[in-house]
Amino acid sequence: MIHLRYLVGFAFFPSGMTKLIGNRFTILSTDTPIGYFFEAMYQTGFYWNFLGLSQIIAGILLMTQRLALLGTLMFLAILTNIWIITISLSFTGTWIITSLMMIAVMILLIWDHHKLIPVLRYNQPITVKAYPDPERSWIIAGLIYTVCLLYLSFPGSVPRGLELWISRGLVMIIVFTFLFTNYKVYKNRNLLLKNQA
Template sequence: MQFEKLRTNRFNQWIIIHLRYLVGFAFLPSGLIKVMGERFTQVSTDNPIGYFFEALYQSGFYWNFLGLAQVAAGILLMTQRYALPGALMFFAILSNIWVITISLSFTGTWIITSLMMIAVIILLVWDHHKLHPLFAYNQHSAVKAFPDPERLWIIAGSIYSFSFIAILWLSSIKEDYTQWLSLVFGLVLAGTFIITNYKAYKNSGSLLKTQV
């Protein structure tokens, strides 16, 4: 099958692994802002967009809950191992955001959210075989086994998640030392990216482990 050929191609696997990192990170900044109880935008309430976000902000715990859901979806995607639940959460949340940006005529933002929708749909298609049992009512449905991301990428995802969150949290603290700590975490991110991809290259491009 064409899907099997695409799914087992090592370069495609590398792209999906890093697409999960990228899409997961996209939710962290806006999610953490909401978790910390801060406003997402400074647009005046005279503008429909500013009025909408101010109403959400004034909702209190619901604002925090939205942020927590975004952060959870981003982290799940970046773990690789739990990427499918993360993609499903991401799709549910992003669908609402996408419709909002179109209905309120966000200048240019709808283009970004549309690209994010395309990306998360690609991730869902990539793992769609894992969803088959959900739709096989009263029938036996076997899930075809494809190689999963090796431990290298799972560890990298944890490092990325922690470092991203640390940098974003430090940016909210107005102290001199936070700039140095942010720089350290930035170097950790860059180092993780270089080391993981170098190891993958050294291992003859073997991005995924063989399942037993």
């Protein structure tokens, strides 16, 4: 579930960063409904930037683990709009990707359903079981992923020279973080199985 949060959170970084800095999301002709739609959104100005900022904030919240439910709810609101747009404008194949993203967000909501119970059962006495906070290593990994992926998602020219080495270094940091956290889970799982035996 933690890696699903990372994956879903990262999904918004490239498009969010593009919108936030004020670039066009697509170069499709305005003669097509999709191109016309994106051009109209781009021409709104601040709203275009606000959409990008919202996407980045939702992604960062998902990466934090501790505030992941808030990020999931934000992601659901934004993604529902994107999903309906891709279906209604007949995007070729994109609706499949957005549908899979919707399934992932639903899985995350189901996973955190216990946190939503007090909200859904307003003014009714209930006992909610306490769940442990995510381990510190997952929170640190989320921070590392966020910083590295935001830098790598920044649109611009193809990196050369020093920028290329920085990008390669960040990719290596991401891979190392992924391997380290998975090794830690594997090690903890083996320890837990030994204790149960």
